Amino acid sequence: MASTLTPVADPARASAPSQVSAPRPRRRRRPERWAAAAFLAPLVVYLVAFYAYPLYRNVELSLRNYTVASFVNGGAQFTGFDNYRTVLSDPVFVQALWHTAVFTLGSLAVQFTLGMALAVFFSAHFRLSGLLRALFLVPWLLPLIVSSSTWAWMLNGQSGVVNAGLHAVGLPEPQWLSSPTWSLVAVLIANIWIGVPFNLVLLHSGLQAISSDVNEAAALDGAGAWQRFRHITFPLLRPVSAITLLLGLVYTLKVFDIIWIMTRGGPSNSSTTLATWSYQLSFGGLIPKFGPGAAVGNLLIVVAFLAGLLYLRYQRKAEL
């Protein structure tokens, strides 16, 4: 079994650029260096202007006590980590953290499972499979404002079509958007629906890259459909799965529009995540609280950054 796997893994490694021996660089002449710098400059300027500076400003915002007056006229007092202390000791923080974890992990697990099932389903080419797969992409293509408003309308407790359906079959009708028990479930359902196509597309393209020889060989050896998926398809999909999950994680952590449009994080913070809480603090009240809002945003960045590090570590291990 193991011996059948090696030839598949090898070609990928053989084509890696590290194998190509580079010619020893000659000492460059001055104009060339300037040219190199000129090519580099736009990227550096772009990175500094659109990544480094905003990030720096956000950190600065979170370390000062901004009031309306000091925001406008400058001179906000430097208060160190006071905003972080305020945010961390706020009872909403624990709620928001828990909701973020449930929302993110719940979305990832269901999206990935459904996406994988659909990808395997569509990898068997049948009539109209291309068309069907294209139709599955619709949720991903719709503007979020459209899909979230549609979901909010469908899940409306009084006049929503979902409750009309539940009523027709005699099931209880939850107040999806206005009950603290159901609001997180409601936004979770909407987010899963939006995210499945993304998983489907990535996993499907991963499946295309697996040579059919391997599967055929295993089938000849007597492996059933489930065994082939479990021992061949799934392990070979691991790199694609990892990147799918990581991208999904970073994307889901910062999901904001769906929740804000459907429930505004309510009622009573029951669907507040770190992302919506940050917006709520900065822009949701009558008077903005930029300091604590920026602090929550920075905590979110740290979480996403840790997820990225985990991925890099995993990738390095896989390459060894």
Added chain:
Amino acid sequence: MSARVTSRGTAAGLLALALVTSLSACSNGSSDDSASGGEGSSSLTLWDPYPQFDESDAWPQLVQKCGEENGVTIERTGYDTTDLTNQVLRAAQQGNAPSVLVVDNPVVSTLADGGVLADNDTTGLDASGVEDNILAAGEVDGQTYGVPIGANTLALYYNKTVLSAAGVDPSTITDWDSLTDALQKVEDSGKNGITFSAIGTEEGSFQFLPWFWGSGAELTDLASSDAQSALSLWSGWVQQGLAPQTVISNNQQSAWEEFLTGDYGFVENGTWQLGPVKESGLDWGVIPIPGRDGGTAPAPTGGEFVTIPTQADTASYDKSAAVVQCLTSADNALETDTTLSYVSALADVQEQQVSADADLQPWVEAVSAARGRTSDGLGTDYPGISEQLWNAVQAALSGSQSPQAALEAAQQAAGSN
């Protein structure tokens, strides 16, 4: 070798960055010049919270007319109410605030306190003749900021068809008990009792305040037993099914749309729905919101102030002030307030409005009895208190906390701000 290349690359990158920065600084400078306007300037900017109007509507046309009368062209931009405050704060920070700002009255004191607005003595604006309870929202430390464009407030619209089918006579509704009885009768007749907006924004607090004040509670003590009785009234309605659960996520417009389905006995809504309700085809009426033990509950004053933000170039105040006076003058106020479906802030104009449309009479009375949200010395404390109040309303109505626990938590949070 590679280190040397890198350091050179960095140096070049920094040089390029410096270039770009200085370029953008130049363009900033030039745009600032044209925005603040020199001697020969003939353009003003005006921001308002009425994004629903376009150039063909009466309000933008009035803005243009007031510009032409004063020899300036006015560039008008409409923002969503919540967004407007943020936009103004950012613009003020960058030193390019609009020349004229139409802004919701409860944030005037906070903007004024933050130095965003110029007071009327500085700009030469005249707010005399405006009713005291309406002007109060624009007064901070003895200075007045801007002129109110008109006022609105809340009352209960009812559906005559639904009430008569349920055997309810609206004139018998004089206090909370008789109102709850009426809601129960409507519910028993197979319709819904009442809908309102308890959303977690300023709209939610605005809608709750008539009940809060009608119980005798004060915003300085959110946890009083009077306050608890008001919140218990609302959460009781939701628990007994007299009001739908959707009130928790309704804004005022969604609550209004529920009422328009014809399935509701009552809706709490504002002066601005007077035009729409006449076109709705419903058989409707209006009663004031009752106090707990009878009488009319004080409703909050709604409506905007036309203000002049602080400018580096104080010479521009003259033109701005002339435009603001034009927009709020008695001649134009009638037209403006009819457009917005507001009650005028000027007593003379109110009489004209009532003689033109008798349906406005109860609203004029309600506005003169209404209370400013930032009055009673609350001023810049109001936004923080209001946020805790709407949180408490949400917690109690969704059932996650008892009214008492929710209000005690709110008072504690508001007190620590």
